[in-house]
Amino acid sequence: MPGAKETVAVIGLGAMGFGMARSLLRHGFTVVGFDPSATAVGRLSAVGGHAVDSPATAAQAAAIVVSVVINAAQTEQVLFGPEGAAEAMPPDAVFLSSATMDPAFARSFGERLQATGRHYLDAPISGGPLRAEAGTLTVMASGSPIAFAKARPALAAVATQVYELGATLGTGAAFKMINQLLAGVHIAAACEAISFAAKQRLDLNKVYEVITASAGNSWMFENRVPHVLAGDYHALSAVEIFVKDLGIVQDMARQERFPVPLAAAALQMFLAAAGAGMGGDDDSSLARIYAQLSQTVLPNRQK
């Protein structure tokens, strides 16, 4: 159809994938989507996308396949599992992999796919569901010039900031892991600090005001501490996300014989929160673990 935009397949229609699908629809792309959840595919149909029953079916007519699943294992299934996308994709299509993963997996998946003639973009995303829906994500991507050329229109529909980090597969994934190392440590530090302030009965709103204007500030302190001040632990980003991501950091670092004592300490606190039953709650719940371990009273929404 002359003038019409290409078809994009979105595999994985959770909060992030669905938001990206909507952004693509809004930019005039035809969107075909797959998710194992009937609720998720129903939601796509309701906004004008086409729901199908496997990654292979979704990929058949797609110029771009966007994979928005949780980890490397799911990405491998999407590509190479039964009814996987790899062999179903048109010969010159590009696979855009956005799950956070060890760079070694990104390299491996990319090489396997490229051996079939298709293109692979190692393209982790950053920003939550709201930014996915608004089309204002950040993407840290690496891949061949031709993969970038093919993916750029779709990337422009979902992201306002696309870092093009060269041709080496794994570089996008590696940048994302550096960001996640810092983000995870900073969440744990923010929860440690605000709970320690509560233990000393300091005025926590004042602590927030002073720290966000001082050298102790971080993006995560500024973003997460308001959840603690409000006593609202409804998940905007769940504890389990950083159990996963700091777990990947640990695996990479162990493999490279690189000590990461800060990331290791932070992971233990995320594990404690998940182990205490808060895995699905907001990651600011680490403050509740510190409070439990010290008989500290935090602000409580119910009061």
Add this chain to the structure above:
Amino acid sequence: MPGAKETVAVIGLGAMGFGMARSLLRHGFTVVGFDPSATAVGRLSAVGGHAVDSPATAAQAAAIVVSVVINAAQTEQVLFGPEGAAEAMPPDAVFLSSATMDPAFARSFGERLQATGRHYLDAPISGGPLRAEAGTLTVMASGSPIAFAKARPALAAVATQVYELGATLGTGAAFKMINQLLAGVHIAAACEAISFAAKQRLDLNKVYEVITASAGNSWMFENRVPHVLAGDYHALSAVEIFVKDLGIVQDMARQERFPVPLAAAALQMFLAAAGAGMGGDDDSSLARIYAQLSQTVLPNRQK
């Protein structure tokens, strides 16, 4: 002398105290200063201050005594040691204590001084020597309304941001310690992350660009990582500062039975750097420890 500004005593004329003395002189105060180092007092005389030979002599004619020493032990000497300032101060003068310390010491010193009729402001400072000299420090202060009333003109000469945190002595010190907990953890995390990126042979300038625009950013990452990128470990803030300040955090937390695993991990890295002979070098030197422990190559100014 009608119309003339008051006399301020500055005890401790290191980089911070000398900078504050210059700011006070620039604002028209008469400045009397003491430091055990002859070089330091000579520097004060050269810019128009009056050098004297003890805290007591400095305090005699001062409406405000500013103590800019390194820790609680030195502050106690300045106040109550031989030739200390406490008994020498005019009866209604105010003592402004700016050393970083455990809030329990701030409470104790304040109460001892107030028992003699003088006033005490628990007023830790934040910002380096350049901001001290420019008169643009941040002060986190607590004390009585009368202590604040007397100290405000001098505070206005040295700081652009003065947080008045109530009448309870120790609150200023406690806010400072929350800031130092976060700042110390963020420096260690920044060094862990940038060295781990170097181990993976990522483009470190690109890592800096991406992270400072992402959720992994912190004030310290943004401020310290350029030292690593330049390979320049000349001390702007020395490793020993956070050996001291995270040590205070540990002591406070242990006393309160409050676990601080992130601050504890960070302190171990500062201790490793100091133990390896870098105690007087810039605190971004933690990156060199990570690099040594992993055969990682960092940018080198000599190359």
